[in-house]
Amino acid sequence: MKKMISQATIDRLPLYFRTLRLVEDEDLTIISSDELGRRLDITPEQIRKDLATFGQFGRKGIGYDVSELKERISNILGLHNHWRLAIVGVGHLGGALANYVNFASLGFSVVALLDRDKRIVGNKVNGIEVCDTADMNEVIASTAADIGVITVPAAEAQSVADMLVAAGVKGIWNFAPIKLSVPPAVPLVNEDLSVGLSALSYHMSQE
């Protein structure tokens, strides 16, 4: 078991990674925590603290090597694993995710689409054929999918999660607005759009 890293730190790493890519496109080879912080509205101390958690990445008096730091963050985040996604529930949101280009640039690829609606099964979305959710095990196995993406209605989400776990996915990305129960060995990230929208409503209601 590795040293415990705070979720707050982990959630900032993708922001650093993204910014380093932009910086790299500007042909800058070195960046200071100060400049990185300025671009992200994060204090330089916070950035140095986050990075120091994983080792010594920079050079005193100089700063951080852009491409080296980018690579190291990519490795910390495990992006080099090139995870394969299976999307369950090919409605509007599932379809949008199947077409989402930003995944590819992070090393993720969509390898399977599943839906239980017979009218959708057989369709192609972004070049991928929609399979029947009933064939979950074969589809996950044959496509070697690592991550199950849940974009079904809340009422069906838990049973889909159970099926995905049984089929052997290594992680679950859940968009259904419901608390899922999965084994501790299967990491689960919830992407609950109503939380952000409600928080926005709250702030707009304040004086």
Added chain:
Amino acid sequence: MKKMISQATIDRLPLYFRTLRLVEDEDLTIISSDELGRRLDITPEQIRKDLATFGQFGRKGIGYDVSELKERISNILGLHNHWRLAIVGVGHLGGALANYVNFASLGFSVVALLDRDKRIVGNKVNGIEVCDTADMNEVIASTAADIGVITVPAAEAQSVADMLVAAGVKGIWNFAPIKLSVPPAVPLVNEDLSVGLSALSYHMSQE
């Protein structure tokens, strides 16, 4: 200026709200912090602390009145304002959001769609005609939109944010993976899908 409420508390309120609705559907009229916590994997102490921030909602020895608590949380979150959304960028994600049913149940409604692509302008999505982004001011004014939803590519997001602010929206919900600058009076919530997905990758990479 009201007492400062932590973002963590605000982000849990929508979870309480959603669960109270489910509980109400089960015809339960009273719920304890213990039961609510059990359903959400949140400690009862945390829930009582969160609620106590806004006043005394429960009855000692009894619990919380489900529909009363639900109403009060709805009011705290400002959901009674029935905010009106304008979605800018009618690609896959924007189109999916335009069709997203869960918004309506929270009191939000999509009143405008905008895109700068002439091939899309004039189309109808979920019964709403797509307007030209160039006509932002008139569209926001005539539809009385409160919230601007940004689903354009990152490179265009800041200029769209500027246009939305100039057109008078009261809040911005940003899906573009980039740090936006907006006036402090305009609340901004970022919905960055790559953060959650990267965090999932991180946890899947750990032993």
Added chain:
DNA sequence: TAGATTGTTAATCGATTAACAATC
């Protein structure tokens, strides 16, 4: 009354910020 459960205060834990020695 006894049992249950809230609201609130105190204790703990963890994350952020500040400070600064090391060093390029």
Added chain:
DNA sequence: TAGATTGTTAATCGATTAACAATC
């Protein structure tokens, strides 16, 4: 050398957890 900037330790801040009096 002087200036810049990291990595790390100490101080502060804020959030969560524990404890318990109040009371239904």
